[in-house]
Amino acid sequence: MSTNQPPQVSAAETSRAAVAVAVADDVPDARRRRTILIAVCIALMAVIASVSGLNVAQPDLAVAFGASQSTILWIINIYTLSLAALLLPLGALGDRWGRKPMLLAGLAVFGVANVAAGLAPSAEVMLTARLFSGVGAAMIMPITLAVITSTFPAEERGRAIGVWTGVAGGGGVLGMFLSAALVDVANWRWLFVLPVALVIVALVMALRSVPNSRERSGHAFDTVGALTSVVAVVGLIFVLQEGPERGWTAPVTVLALLVGVIAAVGFVAWELRRRDASLLDIRLFGERSLASGSMTLLVVFGVQAGIFVVLFPFFQAVLGWSGLLSTLALMPMAVLMMMASGLAPKLAARIGGRSTMATGILLAGAGLALMATFVSVDGGYLSVLPGMLAMGIGMGLSMTPSTEAITSTLPRERQGVASALNDVTREFGTALGVALLGALLSSGYRGAIDSRLDGVPQGAADTAREGVANAVEVAKGTGSHAQALVRAAQESFVDGWQQAMWAGVAVMVALFFYVLIRGPLSPTHPPEAKEQDESNGTTHPSETA
Numbered sequence: 057m058s059t060n061q062p063p064q065v066s067a068a069e070t071s072r073a074a075v076a077v078a079v080a081d082d083v084p085d086a087r088r089r090r091t092i093l094i095a096v097c098i099a100l101m102a103v104i105a106s107v108s109g110l111n112v113a114q115p116d117l118a119v120a121f122g123a124s125q126s127t128i129l130w131i132i133n134i135y136t137l138s139l140a141a142l143l144l145p146l147g148a149l150g151d152r153w154g155r156k157p158m159l160l161a162g163l164a165v166f167g168v169a170n171v172a173a174g175l176a177p178s179a180e181v182m183l184t185a186r187l188f189s190g191v192g193a194a195m196i197m198p199i200t201l202a203v204i205t206s207t208f209p210a211e212e213r214g215r216a217i218g219v220w221t222g223v224a225g226g227g228g229v230l231g232m233f234l235s236a237a238l239v240d241v242a243n244w245r246w247l248f249v250l251p252v253a254l255v256i257v258a259l260v261m262a263l264r265s266v267p268n269s270r271e272r273s274g275h276a277f278d279t280v281g282a283l284t285s286v287v288a289v290v291g292l293i294f295v296l297q298e299g300p301e302r303g304w305t306a307p308v309t310v311l312a313l314l315v316g317v318i319a320a321v322g323f324v325a326w327e328l329r330r331r332d333a334s335l336l337d338i339r340l341f342g343e344r345s346l347a348s349g350s351m352t353l354l355v356v357f358g359v360q361a362g363i364f365v366v367l368f369p370f371f372q373a374v375l376g377w378s379g380l381l382s383t384l385a386l387m388p389m390a391v392l393m394m395m396a397s398g399l400a401p402k403l404a405a406r407i408g409g410r411s412t413m414a415t416g417i418l419l420a421g422a423g424l425a426l427m428a429t430f431v432s433v434d435g436g437y438l439s440v441l442p443g444m445l446a447m448g449i450g451m452g453l454s455m456t457p458s459t460e461a462i463t464s465t466l467p468r469e470r471q472g473v474a475s476a477l478n479d480v481t482r483e484f485g486t487a488l489g490v491a492l493l494g495a496l497l498s499s500g501y502r503g504a505i506d507s508r509l510d511g512v513p514q515g516a517a518d519t520a521r522e523g524v525a526n527a528v529e530v531a532k533g534t535g536s537h538a539q540a541l542v543r544a545a546q547e548s549f550v551d552g553w554q555q556a557m558w559a560g561v562a563v564m565v566a567l568f569f570y571v572l573i574r575g576p577l578s579p580t581h582p583p584e585a586k587e588q589d590e591s592n593g594t595t596h597p598s599e600t601a
Contacts, residue, residue: 084207088265092207093216095261096200097223099163102254103193104224105231106170107136109251112236112379113244120244121179126301131182133297138190139197140483141289145282147198147476148335152277155199155206155472156268160259162195167255174248201475205463206269214401217463218456222397224482225360225455229383229390236380271470281335284323289480291316296487300495336473340465348575349461350481352413355567356420356451356458357485359560362493363424363447366553367440373524374546375436385437389448396452401460409457410575414568416454421564423447428557433546461576493556498523500552508544512537524549 084092110117110132117128150158169192173185201220208216231250238246294312302309327334340346364386371382396416404412423446430439459478466474502521509517516534520527520541527545531538 084265084267089208089212089216091261091265092203092267093219095258095265096159096203097219098254098261099159099196099258100200100220100223101227101231102166102251102258103139103197104227105234105254106189106193106251107139108228108232109235109247110135110244112232112383113239113247116239116244117182121182123179127179127183129297129301131179131186134183135186135190135193136483136487137290137293137297138187139193140293140480140487141286142191142194143198143476143479143483144285144289144336144473146194147202147472147479148277148282149472150195150199150202151271151470151472154268154270155202156262156266158195158472159199159203159262159266162192162199163255163259163262164192166192166196167252167259168192170248170251170255174245174252197479198472198476201459201463201478202471203266203269205471205475206468207267214404214456214460215398217460218398218401221400221455221459222394222452225397225451226390226394229386233380233383233387236378236383240378240380271472275333278327278330278333278335281323281326281330284319284326285335288316288319288323291319293483293487296484296491300491300498336477343465344574345461345576346465348410348413348571349458349465350477352417352454352458352567352571353462353478353481354485354488355563356417356454357482358489358492359420359424359564360447360451360489361486362489362556362560365490365494366497366556367444369524369549370431370440370553371437373528374433374549386444388441389444392445392448393452393455396449397456398452400453400456403453404457404460408576409461410571412457413454413461413575414571416450416452416457417564417568417571418450420447420450420454421561421568423450424557424560424564428554428561431550431553431557433543433550457576493560496556496559497549497552500555501548502552504551505544505548508548509541512541516541520545 114128114132117123117131121127123131146158146162166189169185169188173182173189176182176185201217204216204220205213234250235247238250291312291314295309295316298312299309324338327336327338331337331339341350367386368382371377371385372379377385400412400416403415407415423443425443426446427440427443430443432439462478462481463471463474501524505521505527509520512520513534516530516537519530524545528542531541531545534541
């Protein structure tokens, strides 16, 4: 079929020409579906836990490899960078080659790479291992959701997606807690035992239970679209990760931004030209479900990541807690998030996906406002706990219907692409939240501490301006100024916290009204129903912009 299909050709003719029909080896029964869900969630947990696990071992890695802070950050970030860059093309390849083979291959690559990382004798080997871990993760992550959406019947799909989103949202916190515990009781090399163990379990379960499904397409794979998407994602994620460290106006940052933007524009133009043969049909962003679901996930995951950037220094530098205790303090928020993700489908069935999304966004925004209002040095953990709990419930309620809105927009045979788009949105949101809220926190901290450094020696004052942890460390050598400097740094951090939180509230308010206006008009049709409607040449009003 021509890539420039005339508009007068019917949807039914286009569907027949594409021959895009998903096939499955068998239809699993209820017991097997539960096993499938457990298997893909274990695989997802391995991927999510590896995103944040190494954060707790930065000092240990620096000592083990004699590496600079920049190198350590690259060891951590290269995993996320390769994961985000390859999600879309590997998700599309999974649709074509078969989702089960892609999942098994991804688990194998991911497992071997983590073994290599655990045994790495140098920073160079560790960087390479983390790069291939990201490749394996990009093979796994979109397939886990695609298996759910292509296997579970419409009446069960929402609940299964709720479990998946709960693991995706709360798994990072659980991974950090287990990682911190392993570092405390053993050493950093044991961090890689957890993902390897999860991979082995997922691999055995997937071999036995996960059915294969794939797309038969009359179009060649969109290689140009895949390559330009990789360049665009690498450029833009690099800017968000390295901008705060290198400087937003540094030549390498500006160059990466230009390359990323040019590649992104080229990707959109190429995909619009390819139309039905595209890697990702850009026209679908005109639909309410895809646009509102993507925007909600982008903002919610951005705010969640930004919150973690704020909370860890508060627990460690302000309250003086250990890394393990700080991670444990996040568990109530993570547990409520996972529980709310599971309850969201039931609420959406009663009041609709848009209302559920809006309710979750409102609760998450209220949680931010609570933290911004009541946080204080003397108030400690209890001053932020109510806000954390509200945020956990709100994010859980908003994530599940948003994910379902995205996956329901694409037909069943393109669920690898739909899942990859969902995952890329999450990764971009995370990078944006860390960069923007982290920058606001740092700016607010520096602005607040300047007026509190009177009498502090110049060298110590300069160090204190770099961050609250730096101030606490340098205060030990300032004699009579030590207690006052620590207090000044802690209070300044709270001032910066409030500035970042109120900015988050403003973003959530804007998102709330956007979802009210442009959210899905009604519960979205399952992919099978939409596919059937297209073959009949009809379109539901709820699936149009």
